[in-house]
Amino acid sequence: MLWISLSLSSLGDWLGFLATTSLASQLSTSYSQKLYAIAGVLFVRLLPAVVIGPIAGAFADRFNRRRTMVITDLLRFVLFLSIPLQQSLWWLFTASFLIECNSLFWIPAKEASIPN
Numbered sequence: 792m793l794w795i796s797l798s799l800s801s802l803g804d805w806l807g808f809l810a811t812t813s814l815a816s817q818l819s820t821s822y823s824q825k826l827y828a829i830a831g832v833l834f835v836r837l838l839p840a841v842v843i844g845p846i847a848g849a850f851a852d853r854f855n856r857r858r859t860m861v862i863t864d865l866l867r868f869v870l871f872l873s874i875p876l877q878q879s880l881w882w883l884f885t886a887s888f889l890i891e892c893n894s895l896f897w898i899p900a901k902e903a904s905i906p907n
Contacts, residue, residue: 800864803867803871804894807867807871808836810874811832811874811887812829812832812833814874814875814883815828815831815880815883816829818878818879818883819880831880831884832883832884832887835884835885835891836888836891837891838888838891839888839891839892839894839895840891840895843892843895844895847895847898847899850896850899851896851899851903856901856903857904859896859897860901863893863897863900864897866889867893867894867897870886870890871890
């Protein structure tokens with residue numbers, strides 16, 4: 792059961808990445824704005840690794856791994872769902888940042904739970 796849920800979550804992450812970059816391109820008008828929008832999505836998805844990365848691993852070690860994985864997956868789902876409802880480039884950047892912040896808590900919990 793764990794492998795199925797991990798596979799579906801990983802597939803959702805990649806599809807979400809493709810969808811957010813595509814939506815960033817569609818929300819922009821000119822060619823240069825489209826390039827900056829896609830680069831902005833990539834930047835806000837990488838930024839949390841620098842800021843929150845060290846804290847997330849310690850958090851995953853201290854709290855229930857299963858609960859951490861479920862809560863962060865649900866939060867990521869809600870954030871992904873809110874992006875097309877807002878139709879705003881700034882919300883796309885904000886939601887992508889928050890999605891990656893949640894992913895940084897989910898990944899160490901997943902890695903620690905696999906050996907069990």
